[in-house]
Amino acid sequence: MMAYYVADERRYDAMQYRRCGQSGVLLPSVSLGMWHNFGAVDDFERSRQIMRYAFDNGITHFDLANNYGPPYGSAEITFGRLMDEDFRPYRDEMFVATKAGYDMWPGPYGNWGSRKYLMASLNQSLSRMHLEYVDLFYSHRYDPETPLEETLQALVDIVRSGKALYVGISRWPLEATRTAFQYLRERDVPCLIYQGRINLLDHAPIEEGILELCRKEGVGFISFSPLAQGLLTDRYLHGIPEGSRMSRGKFLRPDMLTEEVLQRICQYNVEAEAEGKSLAEYALSWVLRQKGVTSVIVGASSTTQLDRNLCAGR
Ligand SMILES: NC(=O)c1ccc[n+]([C@@H]2O[C@H](COP(=O)([O-])OP(=O)(O)OC[C@H]3O[C@@H](n4cnc5c(N)ncnc54)[C@H](OP(=O)(O)O)[C@@H]3O)[C@@H](O)[C@H]2O)c1
Numbered sequence: 001m002m003a004y005y006v007a008d009e010r011r012y013d014a015m016q017y018r019r020c021g022q023s024g025v026l027l028p029s030v031s032l033g034m035w036h037n038f039g040a041v042d043d044f045e046r047s048r049q050i051m052r053y054a055f056d057n058g059i060t061h062f063d064l065a066n067n068y069g070p071p072y073g074s075a076e077i078t079f080g081r082l083m084d085e086d087f088r089p090y091r092d093e094m095f096v097a098t099k100a101g102y103d104m105w106p107g108p109y110g111n112w113g114s115r116k117y118l119m120a121s122l123n124q125s126l127s128r129m130h131l132e133y134v135d136l137f138y139s140h141r142y143d144p145e146t147p148l149e150e151t152l153q154a155l156v157d158i159v160r161s162g163k164a165l166y167v168g169i170s171r172w173p174l175e176a177t178r179t180a181f182q183y184l185r186e187r188d189v190p191c192l193i194y195q196g197r198i199n200l201l202d203h204a205p206i207e208e209g210i211l212e213l214c215r216k217e218g219v220g221f222i223s224f225s226p227l228a229q230g231l232l233t234d235r236y237l238h239g240i241p242e243g244s245r246m247s248r249g250k251f252l253r254p255d256m257l258t259e260e261v262l263q264r265i266c267q268y269n270v271e272a273e274a275e276g277k278s279l280a281e282y283a284l285s286w287v288l289r290q291k292g293v294t295s296v297i298v299g300a301s302s303t304t305q306l307d308r309n310l311c312a313g314r
Helices: 042-057 074-093 115-129 150-161 174-186 211-219 259-274 279-289 303-313
Strands: 018-020 026-028 030-033 061-063 094-098 136-140 162-172 191-198 220-224 293-299
Touching: 018 293, 026 293, 030 042, 030 150, 042 074, 042 220, 042 303, 061 293, 074 115, 094 115, 115 136, 115 150, 136 150, 136 191, 150 162, 150 174, 162 174, 174 191, 174 211, 191 211, 211 293, 259 279, 279 293, 279 303, 293 303
Parallel strands: 030 061, 030 293, 061 094, 094 136, 136 162, 162 191, 191 220, 220 293
Antiparallel strands: 018 026
16 A cells, blocks of 8 residues: 655645636546545544545545535534644645535425525534635535525625635536526626536536536536446446445445446446556546546545546546
8 A cells, every 4th residue: 555645745746737617726637525435434544544645646626515424414524523633734735615405404494505505504514624614615406496596696695705715516407507607607706617427327418518518608517426436447347346335225226237337337448458547547537538527526435446546637
């Protein structure tokens, strides 16, 4: 195992940084997501190793949400502990994102896109993460029942309050995205980034025109689950290993590994080998080649996995 986290030896030269749309922000081509592996159910020391290894190797962008865990909120609590114990001196070298939009607490104010929910949730996130502000706050999903203007004005006011430096939207449909870009731009709080899923098995934001819209509007695009939760790695080429995300079966279920998907994965693996790459590197490089994509957010349950994924960011 490689040494990790020596404060004076962060390897910024080992990472490619890309401009996020037409903003002033550079993001690493490979970012780290904390949806899994950072909850209270996970081993804290392993989470610490992964985050240290990431930062040590040029990953400056960390992606969270209020409900990452499990239980909900606990990934932000882990992050806050890591800030206190390891990362506080490096806050200005980090670009930290969180989100609100999915169910978080009971009752009518802990879900969707109201001003009430977004404002309260960000306050809670800051207190769990032990931060004064986040670099990026997202509306995690489009709410068809709340007026768009209410959600968007909450994002504007969040930036004006200093609790977030930039805002983004995730998983919004095309027409609402177009409205959002315009609304935010007209209030001098341009949307920094759109978060959606693009990978070798799922091209929806390309087919729906969202990536093209981002490109035209000078908004960055960041892809979540670029490895299709591990399907686009060697993890499932020969069955379902013990301890893998699919073996736990909640977000990646065995029935998603159909014969057709397996054939496609095997074919991609042959193509990857022909290029002298691992399947993970091949899959991430494909996403990063799509015009308009700024970064991929990978997950990793070990530093070994993360190390393999980092190859795509060099
Ligand atoms: N905006 C949204 O709605 C949304 C939705 C989903 C995710 N996200 C964000 O995107 C981030 C990434 O999502 P994701 O975790 O699904 O990403 P992913 O990179 O597609 O999958 C990560 C998982 O694949 C396996 N893996 C990763 N690298 C590997 C390698 N080199 N070899 C073998 N297996 C490997 C690991 O699972 P094992 O446990 O099997 O080891 C790892 O936890 C999340 O953390 C979150 O920040 C956002």
